[in-house]
Amino acid sequence: MTLPVxxxxxxxASGVVSVDEQDPSAPQVSVLDLGVTRGDGIFxxxxxxxxxxxxxxxxxxxxxxxxAMLDLxxxxxxxxxxAILRSIELAGSATVGSELLVKVILTRGIEDxxxxxxxxxxxxxxxxxxxxEAGIAVVTLDRGYRSDVAETSPWLLQGAKTLSYAINxxxxxxxxxxxxxxVIFVSTDGFVLExxxxxxxxxxxxxxxxxxxxxxxxxxxxxxxxxxxxxxRGASVEYRAFTVDELRGADALWLASSGxxxxxxxxxxxQPVSADPAFTAxxxxxxxxx
Ligand code: PLP
Numbered sequence: 001m002t003l004p005v006x007x008x009x010x011x012x013a014s015g016v017v018s019v020d021e022q023d024p025s026a027p028q029v030s031v032l033d034l035g036v037t038r039g040d041g042i043f044x045x046x047x048x049x050x051x052x053x054x055x056x057x058x059x060x061x062x063x064x065x066x067x068a069m070l071d072l073x074x075x076x077x078x079x080x081x082x083a084i085l086r087s088i089e090l091a092g093s094a095t096v097g098s099e100l101l102v103k104v105i106l107t108r109g110i111e112d113x114x115x116x117x118x119x120x121x122x123x124x125x126x127x128x129x130x131x132x133e134a135g136i137a138v139v140t141l142d143r144g145y146r147s148d149v150a151e152t153s154p155w156l157l158q159g160a161k162t163l164s165y166a167i168n169x170x171x172x173x174x175x176x177x178x179x180x181x182x183v184i185f186v187s188t189d190g191f192v193l194e195x196x197x198x199x200x201x202x203x204x205x206x207x208x209x210x211x212x213x214x215x216x217x218x219x220x221x222x223x224x225x226x227x228x229x230x231x232x233r234g235a236s237v238e239y240r241a242f243t244v245d246e247l248r249g250a251d252a253l254w255l256a257s258s259g260x261x262x263x264x265x266x267x268x269x270x271q272p273v274s275a276d277p278a279f280t281a282x283x284x285x286x287x288x289x290x
Contacts, residue, residue, distance in 0.1 A: 003100070005090045007083050009118035011109065016079045016118065021090065024121065033117050035107025039164035041117075042066035044104040047222075047258040048088055048122070049288050051095035053102065054258065055221035056081065062161060062219060063104060069160040073116055075106055080120075087122040094124070099288075101125040101259055107163065128260040132284050135266035135275055136181040136255065138195075140244060141171050147187040147241060150216035158216030168196035180267075182255055184247065191215060192247050198255035199223035201262070204246055207236040215241055222256040222287065229286050252276060261287040 006024035009016045022028055035041035044063050047054040060077045067075055084102050088095060100122055107117045150158050157164075171183045184200055185193040192200055192211055199220030202209045208230050213219045227237040247253070253265035253273050261284050264275045 003091055003094045004121055004123035005087045006122075007087050007090075007120045009079070009083060009120065011115040011118060013114040015073065015076055019079070019083045019086070028119065029117060030110050032110045033107055034109060034111055035105065035117060035163055037111070039162065039166070040070070041105060041107030041163040042070060042072065042161055043106070043163055044161060045258050046084065046102040046104065047125070047261075048091075048095060048098075048100040048102055050097060051088060051091075053084060053088060054290060055225060056084065058219075058221040058224060059104070059258075062221070063106070066160040066162065067106065069154070069157055070108075070162065072106060072108060075118075080104065080118075083120045087120045091122050099125050099128070099259070105163070125259045128263070131181065131260055131263040132280070133277070135264040137179065137267045137270075138182045138184055138253075138255070138265045139175050139178050139180040139269055140184050140186050140247070141174060143185040143187060143193055145187060145216065146189050147191040147193075147215045150214060156216070159213055159218060161218055165196070171196045182263075182265075184255075184268075186244050187215070190243050190245075191241050192244060193217050194220075195255050195257070198257040198260075200247075201226060201254045201256055202242065202247055202250040203252040204242065204250050207238050209238045209240060209242055209246075209250075211241065212239040220256055222258055222261060225287055225290055226254075226256055226262060226283065229283065229290075252279075254280070 004024045006022050008022045010018045044059045046059045103121045105119050109116045149156050175183045194217040210223050211217050254262040256262045264280045265273050
């Protein structure tokens with residue numbers, strides 16, 4: 001089988017009625033689909049290393065959480081799990097020695113209809129070696145929200161992985177205009193949030209620190225695996241709100257996400273950040289091997 005692989009999950013009002021392999025180069029989604037016309041849907045991107053889906057259960061749990069936040073019908077996780085694994089199986093020899101991604105999409109379906117739209121798409125994720133090894137230049141950008149909006153304004157859907165990533169992409173273009181590779185969003189009240197498609201990990205006073213989901217950020221599956229590995233090696237990890245000043249004073253910084261695993265931040269708003277290439281290389285190796 002050649003990549004990409006596409007499985008369409010056909011829904012009726014009661015849920016998924018069939019999972020069918022389809023031609024990924026042929027049109028599959030209606031122009032009336034709310035995922036297309038309004039970005040009204042959710043997704044996950046799951047790393048597949050050498051044929052192994054990474055953090056499958058945390059990704060499925062986050063899919064269910066996002067669905068609940070958007071009042072979408074609860075996805076039948078057994079059906080979605082089986083479809084994800086089948087797409088990897090269909091990729092066959094293309095999985096050997098490779099880094100793939102499986103993108104999982106669930107939309108509200110056609111306007112005024114009563115069934116969702118869903119698909120699973122397995123493709124070659126490209127190469128992340130450069131950013132893992134050379135590191136990335138990052139700028140902080142104001143997200144324009146306070147750190148408590150997840151509590152005060154749940155309709156902003158902060159912490160759901162929605163298809164509405166136009167803002168995240170605009171932030172990345174702003175980073176490029178500033179000569180940087182990536183972004184760390186900060187809240188209007190001065191707390192570190194997340195990247196447009198990554199979780200922030202900071203080494204502060206000897207502990208690995210990340211922002212808790214209560215501040216309206218996604219619970220990162222890669223950061224979760226990094227923390228589990230760090231703890232198993234005797235290091236301290238903390239989920240806590242931390243400020244932009246603490247970010248600037250951190251001993252090391254990484255952005256974590258399913259495709260790239262972790263990439264060290266080498267400059268923050270143009271200022272150098274210290275890095276430990278040997279530690280990062282070891283951590284990437286352990287993350288790839290999980
Ligand atoms: N935060 C946001 C906004 C993201 O889009 C992502 C990536 O999907 C992450 C964090 C990192 O999550 P994960 O490590 O599960 O890919």
